[in-house]
Amino acid sequence: MARITVTVNGADHTDEVEPRLLLAHYLRDKLRLTGTHIGCDTTNCGACTVLCDGLPVKSCTMFAVQADGREIITVEGLATGGQLQPIQQGFKEEHGLQCGFCTPGMMVAATALLERNPDPSEEEIRWALSGNVCRCTGYVNIVKAVRWAAQAMQEQAAPEEPATRQPATEQAATR
Amino acid sequence: MTTTMPGPEIHGLGHSMKRKEDDRFVRGRGTYxxxxxxxxxxxxxxxxxxxxxxxxxxxxxxxxxxxxxxxxxxxxxxxxxxxxxxxxxxxxxxxxxxxxxxxxxxxxxxxxxxxxxxxxxxxxxxxxxxxxxxxPAVVDPHAALRPAAPVIRDDKEGQDTNLAYTWEAGDKAAADAAFAQADVVVSLDTHYPRCHPSPMETxxxxxxxxxxxxxxxxxxxxxxxxxxxxxxxxxxxxxxxxxxxxxxxxxxxxxxxxxxxxxxxxxxxxxxxxxxxxxxxEDRTENLISTGFARDYHMHGELALNRDGRMLGLRVSMVSDQGAFFADAQPSKCRAGLFHIVTGSYDLTAAHVTGRGAYTNKAPGGVAYRCSFRVTEASFLIERLVQNAAYELGIDPAELRRLNFIRPEQFPYQSATGFLYDSGNYPAALQKALDAVGYDELRREQAEGRAQGKLMGIGIASFTEVVGAGPHKDYDIAGIKMFDSAELRVHPTGKAILKIGVQTQGQGHETTFAQIVANELRIPAEDVLVQYGDTDNTPYGLGTYASRSTPTAGAATAVVSRKLLDKGRKIAAHVLECSPDDLEWQSGRFVVKGTPEQAVTIQDVAFAAYTNHPDDLEAGLEGVTYYDPPNMTYPFGTYVVVVDVDPETGVWTVRRAVAVDDCGVRINPMIVEGQLHGGLAEGYGIAAMQLITFDEQGNCIGSNFMDYLLPTSWETPRFETYAMETPSPHHPLGAKGVGESATVGSPAAYVNAVIDALTHLGVRNIDMPVTSAKVWQAIQQASP
Structure with missing residues (x-):
């Protein structure tokens, strides 16, 4: 067993874990944060995406011990004070989800995208989310949801000034 | 039928209400x-x-x-x-x-x-x-049916071959007679490959x-x-x-x-x-290698036509690969599901369809993957045949369809294989799609481009579905008849709980079904809680698949709401001290005719049902309905896909994907459109990449998401969707069901588009998945 300390959604957790325990299982089974879903076991589907020190990672392909000393954000950490964050609101407004299983990973990946590129084009959104599979929506409304969030966040951030456009990264970190 | 357009606070029919289930899902608070x-x-x-x-x-x-x-x-x-x-x-x-x-x-x-x-x-x-x-493993269904093949099901007494079933529909003599008179017979052999539904949750x-x-x-x-x-x-x-x-x-x-x-x-x-x-x-590999696969039909189709393009007859023979156990999830009378809807949207008066199922050493399943019991295979075959017939006759593929459509005035239409199509307007759907895509201009561009070596194709599919099983006399699951149910209780404060026998898996039942109650009783949809999926606390029903929720439980919800309204009228009359006949139902209120100031709201009526009900009525405002549909519903539409093919690599990209869908009355248009987007994406996946196959030893290729490819946001086309509304004449709301239309209709549109790009090279078929390697090979073999 190994002793780890991980910050998850702002709270510190110290636990004894088996070295082989996957981060996804640590979050789900140990911390009971079941919003992070497991869809494929092979890093293809992205349902288990969480932020690790701000970068989207697939938590089914990372050991809990590798998260020692790091800061993890899961879907449960997106909303603050009961208020939906713009990406969550955007997914609801634009019907960007159906069964809801891929949605947490999709929203976490979108959060990372908007962090580095607050005004992404459709092309940039599709590339950034291409490591997250959805079987229900056909992606059309997911793209719209991310655009909705981008606009809402820009309006929130600086209603009088246009937000500065960050250069788009070449490739999504989750790809 | 109720056709009033509600105010936004009611959220009845035709309102794109945001989904009630989303708040828990976007917070990661669903319970899977x-x-x-x-x-x-x-x-x-x-x-x-x-x-x-x-x-x-x-x-x-x-x-x-x-x-x-x-x-x-x-x-x-x-x-x-x-x-x-x-x-x-x-x-x-x-x-x-x-x-x-x-x-x-x-x-x-x-x-x-x-x-x-x-x-x-x-x-x-x-x-x-x-x-x-x-x-020795038996992996080829044709080989499995040869006499010398090792018998897989030696556990079954009397089973000395690998034949799982035989089945036929239609009239062989009539079909043969039609073929004897034909100027042209167009045939197609195609394998609709084994694929897997692969929901994100195993x-x-x-x-x-x-x-x-x-x-x-x-x-x-x-x-x-x-x-x-x-x-x-x-x-x-x-x-x-x-x-x-x-x-x-x-x-x-x-x-x-x-x-x-x-x-x-x-x-x-x-x-x-x-x-x-x-x-x-399950883990994902277990899900892919052992649970319900779909399709795996080896189909031979022949279409008989006159030189002027009039279709005379259709003959189809099919071998299905069932795997080791015949486990198709389908009504017990239907050995090949509803595959005999293979005459599609066309006035084909003579048709004969046969099928044989083969046991092989593969996983069992044969589920209706986003489709109503094998209607997908049928739709694919007829739409591919019609496209090839157009090339054979030198008639434009759109024109050949128009020539042979069942005409709007022919409904209800009795098909040669036994279906009674309830309603449709196929020429209008085709025209709307052609106009939306700019068909004539694209054909001009195609002709000019070909001269310069460019490969662009336009694929059409004018599909008809048959959904909403079903009338009890024909449809069952393991002997249980396929009705469905709704139980509604309006509480004293005017808030309602609806319990249904169907089961959402993302379709948004908590919203759509609340809207049906809202439409009928004018209780705001926000005030209607929808429950399902707990067998102790919901009325008996057959579940959700084959696009049956709206046609069956949706109808039951409307009917039970109307029952409550009838009782509500009596309660209102008691409260207002008048005869029920003196009352008019006006958008949520019972109003005394001629004295509009004398009225009670539905909420008043609900309260009275528990506090002041008439002596000759039971207390409460509650009811249950088991709805047995009189017929199936027949959603339809036309999809047009435009592709560009790279002659050097065979890579094909979708330039346009236009979908015109008519699923009758739309309860929540936002949800309907979302269903269509999803189906169009899965149709693309099936046409382009989703393949479960096996090597000679029966090892499954496609046992994880590295080998079994699913379309991501990057490859998936941008869809352009258009609505038409031809109500079902027998459904209480005029609705038909929509969850599967796009998976049923779109694969043929994608494949027809690729073939259309290569048709001048003599290419007439590429089996799905249409990979760039297969396209490249077809170009190489066709080129001089």
Whole structure:
């Protein structure tokens, strides 16, 4: 067993874990944060995406011990004070989800995208989310949801000034 | 039919209300099967066969049983002692729960480990010693049907071949006579390949059999909880009132969660034996290699036409690859589902269709993957045939369709294979799609481009579906008739709870069904709670698949609402001290005719139902309806896909994907459009990449998402959707169902587009998935 300390959604957790325990299982089974879903076991589907020190990672392909000393954000950490964050609101407004299983990973990946590129084009959104599979929506409304969030966040951030456009990264970190 | 457009506060028909279920999902607060945790719960893992066909000489579980943390190892022999080693399939066949004699496909369930920890359960699987004697694997269904083929189902008495079933529909003599008169016969051989629905959530269950109470509560990924409860009762011999199926949230189904899988049965048996809850969750590979696959039809179609393009007759023969057990999830009369809808949108007065099913050493299944029982295969075949006939005759593919459509005035239309199409307007859908895509201009561009070596293609599919099973006389699941139900109670404060027999897996029932009540009773949809998926607390129903929720339970919801309104009128008359005949129902209020100031709202009526009801009426405002549809519904539409093909690489990209859909009246247009987007994406996946195949030894290729490719946001086309509305004449709301239209209709449009780009090179067919390698090869072979 190994002793780890991980910050998850702002709270510190110290636990004894088996070295082989996957981060996804640590979050789900140990911390009971079941919003992070497991869809494929092979890093293809992205349902288990969480932020690790701000970068989207697939938590089914990372050991809990590798998260020692790091800061993890899961879907449960997106909303603050009961208020939906713009990406969550955007997914609801634009019907960007159906069964809801891929949605947490999709929203976490979108959060990372908007962090580095607050005004992404459709092309940039599709590339950034291409490591997250959805079987229900056909992606059309997911793209719209991310655009909705981008606009809402820009309006929130600086209603009088246009937000500065960050250069788009070449490739999504989750790809 | 009610046609009033509601105000936004009511959210009745035609309102794109935001979904009620979304608030929990976007917070990560849904409860899916893997999220269910019970006290003292154990974890189960299944040992699966590495071989496609082998005799089991021995199984030694002793080392596994000794691993610390392991509570039990279960083998087929253990189940056989309780008469549970085999179970019935939904097609009247049998399927091994845990193998006792032979393994018949790679991935078949052989043994189970139950342990305190899921990792330990997996560890223990490695310690089970199975001695297999390998047998030759039969992977080609045509070879399987030859006399010399090894018999796979030697467990079945009298089964001395690999023939699973034979089936036919239509009139052979009439079809042959039509062909004798034809100027032209166009034929096509195509394999609609095996694919897998692959919902994002795999299958699983938590079985909790309580020895103290005798109650078996089974949380499971089920698209049909009530039917599953009855089947559990029949298979396991448990009293049905002591079985409760609970579904919690389901992470997509698409047909994959209709059958009962061995894992559910073993987990329940283990819980019964151990008196502790047992959880079983598939991993993705298990889901892909063992649970309900779809399609795998080898089809031969022939279309007879006059030189001027008039279709005379259709002949189809098909061989289906059923895998090791015939487990198609379909009505028991329908050996090949509704494949005989293969005459499609055309006035084909003579047709004959035959089918043979072959047992092979592959996983069983044959589920209706986002489709109404094999209608997808049928739609694909006729739309590919029509496209090729157009090339043969030198008639534009759109024009050939227009020439042969069932005309709007011909409805209701009796088809040559026995369907009564309820309503349709096929020429209008085609025209709308052609106008939207700019068809004539694209054809001009195509002609000019060809001269410069450019490969661009336009593919059309004018599909007709048959959904909403079903009228009880023709449709059942394992003998249970396919009606569906709704139970509605309006509480004293005017808030309502609706319970339905169908089961959402993402379709948004909590919203759509609340809107139906809102439309009928003018109670705001926000005030209507929709419940489903708990067999103890919802009326009996057959579940959600085959686009049946709106046609059946949606109709039941409208009918039960109207029953409550009838009672409400009597209560209103009592309150207003007038005759019920003196009242008018005006948008949520009963109003005394001629004196509009004398009125009560539906909320007033609800309160009175519990506080001031007339002596000659029962208290309360509650009812239940079991709705048996008089006919199926027939959604239709036209899809037009435009592709550009790179002549050097064979890579094809979708430039345009235009979809015109007519599913009758749309309850929530936002949800309808979302369903269409999803179906168009899955149709693209099937046409372009989704393939489960096998090598000669029966090893499954496509056993994970690295090999079984699903379309991502990057490849998936941008869809352009358009609506038409031809109401169903027999549905209380005029609605038809929509969840599967786009998966049914779109694969032919994508494939037709690629073929259309290559037709001048003489290419007439490329089987799905249409990979760039196959396209490149076709170009190479065609070029001089």
């Amino acid at each position: 099967i893997e999220d269910v945790v019970l006290p003292r719960m154990l974890h189960m893992a299944l040992l699966r066969s590495p071989l496609a066909h082998a005799r089991i000489a021995s199984i030694d579980p002793s080392a596994a049983a000794e691993l610390p943390g392991v509570v039990a190892v279960v083998t087929g022999a253990d189940l056989a002692a309780h008469n549970l080693a085999w179970m019935p399939t939904l097609s009247g066949d049998t399927q091994a729960v845990l193998a006792t004699d032979k393994v018949r496909f790679q991935g078949q369930e052989v043994a189970a480990v139950v342990a305190e920890d899921p990792y330990v359960a997996r560890d223990a699987l490695e310690l089970i010693e199975v001695d297999y004697e390998e047998l 299958c699983g269950c938590v079985a909790d059999v309580n020895a103290a109470t005798g109650k078996a509560t089974i949380y499971m990924t089920s698209q049909a909880p009530h039917a599953h409860r009855t089947l559990f009762a029949m298979v396991a011999g448990l009293p049905e009132q002591n079985i409760q199926i609970k579904t919690v949230d389901i992470g997509g189904g698409f047909g994959n969660k209709v059958p009962i899988y061995p894992g559910y049965v073993v987990a329940t048996a283990a819980s019964l034996l151990l008196d502790r809850p047992v959880k079983w969750i």
